[in-house]
Amino acid sequence: MALADTALERTDWDVAEQQIGLWQDAWQRFRRNRLAIVGAVIIVFLVLVAFLSPLLVGLHILQSPVKQNVEFIESGVGQNGFVLGSDELGRDTLARLMFGSQVSLAVGVLVQLIILPIGLAIGLAAGYWGGRVDNLLMRFTDIWWAFPDLLFVLVVVSVFQQRVGANVIADLLMIFGAIALVNWVALARLVRGQVLSIKEKEFIEAARSSGSAPLKLILKHLLPNSLGPIIVTLTFGIPQAIFLEAVLSFIGFGIQPPTPTWGQMVNSGYENIYANPSSVVFPALAIGFTLLAFSFLGDGLRDALDPRMKR
């Protein structure tokens, strides 16, 4: 009898020692995904570039992205000391490319910061209270969903760009806001679905029956348990936002020059494509590979954080 008891105790203890948390488990799964690691490395590299390029300019290693060398316009790759050539005003393509990463990353991340509270609030409210609130909010999201997103962003930006004028910060915020305005729907729907599926679980019932207030229930139980899919959705939202900003810039409604952005570079290079194709190719590839890196990261995170969603 005594022997059996100790054996039981020991196995329990063994299991407990081997247990690892959700996040550790996710990290181990993420680490095994080679493409996700590649994506993460590219993104870390981009972040470093975004932060270090002003420093490199300060150290005179890199030219300023707005410095015009009118005697060296449209240089090819490696010509006149420009590693990646120069554009129609003789500005260094490499420097503009490096500074362009600042805008792209800022758009990607900050738009998610705007989307998060909107999507959370609407999704949680609709999922938690259900009934009429749910109906109203979901019809609202349905209508919003039907709006062609690119057209909406274009209309909003074209209307407010004149008002904002030359104020760079206001211009940035306006563009972030416009992109966020069309992209919150996916998050709201996801959060609602998560809440609906978790709401009926036993531990929520337990919390409710022991007298948790609605707000505490939402913040302490519903939210943490749907965190994985939320993170995944936000990660996939980043390339979406970067893409929309690049399209806006390409059409000429994005962040205004002289602030360099990749979309703008593709646009201006496109006009002089026969003279200097490299001024299109590099920013175009930068956009493509950045989006690719984020979608690798998103895939990896999805597989790691939410094994049920795995294909």
Next chain:
Amino acid sequence: MAVIAGRPTRGALLPPWLVAFSGTRGGSLAIFVARRVLWMIPVLFFVICITFVLMHLAPGSPWDKNGGRQLSQSVVNNLNIKYGLNKPLGVQFLYYLWNVAHFDFGLSYQYEGQTVYGLIASGLPYTATLGILAFLVIVPVGIGLGVLAALRQNSRVDYATMGFATVAASFPNFVVGALMVVLFSVLMYKWTGGSFYLPSADFGLDQHLIMPVITLALLPIAYTARLTRASTLEVIRQDFVRTAWAKGLSERLVVIKHILKNSLIPVVTTLGPTFAFLVTGSVITETIFNIPGIGRAFVTSIESYDYPMILGTTILFAFVIAVCNLVVDILYVFIDPRVRLT
């Protein structure tokens, strides 16, 4: 078959014949379709509302000339009266709704004497040709690649297809378009004479459509291929497929009659969003390749603050997207008898 008839609260309000009607399969389908069609009204109303309000928030008036001679005040007043801009906003909105209901989208501000309807109609053939051609490329290529990858899972074909799809899904179409122009028209200048399928001033030749169609179709092809592969893999593992193999049916029969028929159901649902993508994608593609369609007209009208044109194109695009989603939803019910109508 689950039907909507069983709801007492709703049934109580309806006349008995309608309740009885909704109990049948055909009846529930008719009600489903009617509800979906009616649902388009608030959606379109909302789209018009938002765009209308946004347009009137814009500073300046359509009569402002960038540089050049300004119009005199009396001319501006007369123009305002002509276009109804002197009336209160609410009245203008009602007028506009009334006109839209009669397919009258007003006069363009940027092209004197032209109606928005006429401008859209003149761009429509280009946009429609582009979109339909792209769609005709997307469906067979996307589905074909997806099925091929699934049937040869973990082979080189599978990896190559999915690698292509992943890259194609990440590269935005203006990037693809620009890179194609660089590759085919600039770097291969020697062979192509620089005008390789590139519509510049004289869009109209058939080969001018090749690059725009590829640009437009690449991303939907990638999505369709990925989705088809995933759903085919799921179906392949089902018991009835094993039974079909075990019965000794030929590969062709198993693949077409058992696998494809089931794996394409989720693919059909994405054709609606695909069409929506083609509509908005035309804006970018037409701008890159300088095609005189509705998409490019939309961009130029935004640049010149041509409100009626912006409103008209937005409504048209929203309408097309709503209709496509509707058609796909209804198609879905016919394809998959397991679908519940709610």
